[in-house]
Amino acid sequence: MKRSAQLKAQPKRTAFDALAHVTAEISYMLERGVMPWRAPWDHAKALALTPGLPLRSTGAPYRGANVMLLWAAQIAHGYSKRTWLTFRQALELGGHVRKGEKACPVIFYGQAKPKQRDAGDASADDNGDATRSYRFLKLFYVFNVNQIDALPDGFGVETAPVAAEPGAIERWTARAGVQVRIGGSMACYAPVTDFVHMPAHEAFLSEEHWAATLLHESVHFTGHKSRLDRLDGYATDRKSRAREELCAEFGSALLGAMAGLAPFHLEDHASYIASWLELLRDEPRAFLAAGAKAQAAVDWLIAQAGPLPVSCREDATSDVPALPG
Secondary structure, eight states, rough: OOOOHHHHHOOOOOOHHHHHHHHHHHHHHHTTTTTTGGGGOTTTTTTOSSSSSSSTTSSSSSTTTHHHHHHHHHHHOOOOOOOOOOOOHHHHHEEEOHHHHOOOOEEEEEEEEOOOOOOTOOOHHHTGGGOOOEEEEEEEEEEEEEGGSOOTTTTOOOOOOOOOOOHHHHHHHHHHTTTTOOOOOOOEEEETTTTTEEEOOOGGOOHHHHHHHHHHHHHHHTTTTTTTTTOOOTTTOOHHHHHHHHHHHHHHHHHHHTTTTOOOOOOOHHHHHHHHHHHHHHHHHHHHHHHHHHHHHHHHHHHHOOOOGGGGOOOOOOOOOOOOO
C-alpha cells in the first residue's frame, strides 16, 4: 500500500485525517513485516540510543496509539532520541526546526460541549443537549529533538530504563491479582478459569522472554467480564480475536517499555500481521481502539499493583522546563 499523497496535501486536521493517517502508517509498516510497537529496541532497525516510551517536552510519556505512531516515526527516520516538541515549543525554548524537516502527526483526544444556542431557543435545554459533552480527535504535529537546532544545553537528556529483574515483574503481576499456573506447552489466558497458564521458565529462551510473555497474558487478564469486559467473542470470532491480540500486543509493549524489557516477537507473528492488516482494511478505527483499550488495561494493572518496580520506571530528565499546551 502506498501512503496517500492526498493526506499530506490536506491542510485541515480533521478526525478523518487522523484516522486515515493512523491506518495508512501502520498498514504501511505491517505490510513490510514491521511491528512498530516492537522494533525501537531492535538496533538493526532503529538507531534509538535511549529506548522507552516517547516523551513530551515536559518529560511526561505519550499514551495509547500515539506511542505506536511515534515509535513508527523513530524507526522510519532512525532518530536517536525519543523526546518530541511542537514547532511553537521549540521556538519558546530558543530552538528552531531545521529547514526541510517533516513533522510527525499525533492525535489529540478532547472533550467539549456544544456551543450555546440563542437565549430565545429553548429546544437545547428541553432536550438536555446544552449540558451534553462530546468527544473528538484531531491531528497536531511534533518534531523529534534530532530535527531541532539551538535547544538549551541539556534539554532532552534521556536515561534508558534499567531492565527490571523478571522476578520483580512476576511479583508485580501477582499484586494485580493475576493468578498463574505453570505447566504445559502454551502461554495463554483462560477466561473461564480466570488463570494465566505459562510454560515452565526453562522452556523460554531467557527469563526476560518469560517475563515479557507474562505481561502479554496479563493484559488479556484485564479483559475478563469482571474487570474491563473486553473478551466477548474472543474464543469464537476471528476478528474479535484479532482485536484482542492487537490490544494485548500494544499493552505488553507499553509495559515492556516501562520495564526496560527488550520486546520479543511472537513466533507466529506473520499470521498475526495478516489478521491485523485484514482488520485495518475492514475497520479503519481498529488501531485507535486497540491503543485506547491497551492504555486502559495498563492503567488498570497499575491501579491494582501500584507503580512498576523502581528499577524499571522511566527516568526522564527532571530539568526539562514545562511548556503550556
